[in-house]
Amino acid sequence: xxxxxxxxxxxxxGHEQYFQTKCSEVVSNLQDTELKNAVQTMxxxxxxxxxxxxxxxx
Numbered sequence: 001x002x003x004x005x006x007x008x009x010x011x012x013x014g015h016e017q018y019f020q021t022k023c024s025e026v027v028s029n030l031q032d033t034e035l036k037n038a039v040q041t042m043x044x045x046x047x048x049x050x051x052x053x054x055x056x057x058x
Contacts, residue, residue: 009053016050019043 001009023043030036 009057013050013053016046016053019046020050 020043023039023046027036027039027043030039
């Protein structure tokens, strides 16, 4: 993997971590159960994407 490609992967990992953090913050402030579940689902998807990137690097 070239250094530029590695930078792209690092950037993608950072975005996925950010999305997970933001989803967590939103979930803690939501009262509506259905909406909370939807955001938790999104958070799980971002966790899966993050883990997929990690697996590519291994």
